[in-house]
Amino acid sequence: MNHNTDFTSDRFDLIVAGGGLAGHSAALQAADMGASVLLLEKTPRYGGSTTQSSGSFAFAGTQAQRDAGYEDSAQNMEGDLVRASGNLADPNLISLYIERQADAYEWLRARGVVFHPVSLSSNQGVPRTHATDPTQLMDALHARVTEHPSIRYVSPAALTGLLAQGNRVTGVQYVADGEEREALTTAGVVLATGGFSRDADLIRKFAPKMANALRLGGEGNAGDGLRLAWKLGADVVDMPYVNGTFGISLNNYPDPKPPLASEALLRLAIYRGGIAVNLGAERFADESVSYKTLGELCLQQKDGVGFQVWDQDIMDQSVPAPNSTDFESAFARGLVRRADSIAELARSVGLDAGKLEATINRYNEDVRAGRDTVFGRASLGKGWGTLVPIARAPFYIYPCTTAILATYCGLKANREMRVVDVLGETIPGLFAAGEIVGGFHGSGYMSGSSLSKSVIFGRVAAETALAAVKESV
Incomplete structure (x- = not known):
């Protein structure tokens, strides 16, 4: 287990569950804003589904595209995203992606992520795949995590419960080194635990037509975060559209x-x-x-x-x-x-x-x-x-x-990445980012958008959680 910071208590400004791309993005964003962060990863190795992916991002209007002679814009990409979703994507999530995608690209570059030449892939009207080596991508971000004095990274650490006072999420329960532990938070918990591509029962339940597909994706992607959020009444979207x-x-x-x-x-x-x-x-x-x-x-x-x-x-x-x-x-x-x-x-x-x-x-x-x-x-x-x-x-x-490889459906969240319950109300103190979030892809998928949204949604979740604390002070 890796503790890169000697914290004096188990109380943090923000707790992030899941050490993939979304979780790393949320943790780094929060720490850079001055917050103390607990980042939990279920498996011995960070990265989740990202390290099993092609490492592709979808960005529009970049200098890399212009240098390659490709004319593109955020508006063009927005149209492709909506069409790829079968017109089912949540327009609030699409607009958030469009507004923040250029900044996400520069944010990654500034943190040492190396992008390869732009190429064309699925459901793109113009080449806009900005590919990375997924191992280099996660290594670059993880180095920042382990070096940051405000982040405690614990792995392997399995999330087993969400703590609450009334209807507000106030902390987590997890198992590390064979011990059951608790940690409290002032701002909230970000669920970035990935999807359920490794869970045969959930695949049979929500995607029986995919029962014979290979089940790959992140080693720990068994729907842990989904199940815990369901206990608090969280709603889900896009579950019928799981595809291989x-x-x-x-x-x-x-x-x-x-x-x-x-x-x-x-x-x-x-x-x-x-x-x-x-x-x-x-x-x-x-x-x-x-x-x-x-x-x-x-x-x-x-x-x-x-x-x-x-x-x-x-x-x-x-x-x-x-x-x-x-x-x-x-x-x-x-x-x-x-x-x-x-x-x-x-x-x-x-x-x-x-x-x-x-x-x-x-x-x-x-x-x-x-x-x-x-x-x-x-x-x-x-x-x-x-x-x-x-x-x-x-x-x-x-x-x-x-x-x-990924399930592209899951918890319903608003554009602030607050998790929404079955009555349409947000669950105080509970946020989500990455593959666990539904509503963005609808019935289809544009290549590269999953990793891009992980960065965007992870950073926004951290920003929202910390802003809410400042407003309450």
């Missing part, structure tokens, strides 16, 4: 044994011009749609298996960074197969060679004719980018499936 992510590596293919979370990769050659086929060597979707939509469609295919197919022109676009477009590293690890012909490529993964050749030939003919006659695909992704034929050898194929 398409493009997760099948590291042992054709062995059905799933990969460990630490070894699984997310690769999306489809947004560079590749196609997705099933075990019948046939396309099963318009590949420009969200990888959440593709994730659901993939689970409907035999054995829940899909294959992304691309050529050397697309391989040449591989970005040497830990993100979904680093195809070369996946090839180096043996997760992508290569062959000089489509027939040979098909045989390398047990597909019918003639059928895959026919699928590729028809797709290429459609691309050259300017019209996808099978699924109507018209772009690389969300209306951006021109389709390209899969024609230049060698060719590549990537066996993949669908996994639940």
Whole structure:
């Protein structure tokens, strides 16, 4: 267990439960405002789902975009977020994101986070993915946490209860070093405990269609914070819209044994011009749609298996960074197969060679004719980018499936990140940030918005909690 500060009591200005991106953002924001903070992390390693992610953020109107020749704006991104949500997103949360996204980008850069070149991903009308190495991201922020004299970081520390006086949350109960402990707070508790991607019971309850998806995400993401907030009457939103992510590596293919979370990769050659086929060597979707939509469609295919197919022109676009477009590293690890012909490529993964050749030939003919006659695909992704034929050898194929990396639903919160109960009233002293918050994504998801909202919502939760204390003094 790590205690980086010798505090004289177990009373803090703010308590943050969850040592992922949202929790670190909340703790650092509060400490930089002069508050004492207790930051609890359930598992021995900080990072949560963030370290299992592609490290992608969605920001608009940045200098990095302008340098790459991409014209974008916060207003453009707002439209994409609303459309991706199926027009179900809470407009108050969307407007908060739009107002604070540029500041969040600079806040991260100022704290040593390194961003890679801008790229296009799911549900983006223009390239706005600002990717990081998720390990470097969390290491940079955690170094700030451990160095800050006003933050006590405790790990592993499992949150077991919320303390309350009347209807106000006043502290927490947790277990560390085998001991049950309590800590009190003057400003409140921020729940940043993540979602429930690791909890089979909650997945079956809220997302039965995802029961056969791989369950990855943060090791501690078992719905702990949700259950504790429910005991206080907290409301939830977006629970019917849990979806998996398409493009997760099948590291042992054709062995059905799933990969460990630490070894699984997310690769999306489809947004560079590749196609997705099933075990019948046939396309099963318009590949420009969200990888959440593709994730659901993939689970409907035999054995829940899909294959992304691309050529050397697309391989040449591989970005040497830990993100979904680093195809070369996946090839180096043996997760992508290569062959000089489509027939040979098909045989390398047990597909019918003639059928895959026919699928590729028809797709290429459609691309050259300017019209996808099978699924109507018209772009690389969300209306951006021109389709390209899969024609230049060698060719590549990537066996993949669908996994639940995050649940993108949860507690109802207002734009101040105060948790709202089933009667529409805020629960005094209780705040939420990150994956545990529902209402932002609606029925869909724009790539990069989850990590961005974690930073934004975490900082806002801390600001709100501390401002409320100052107002009451």
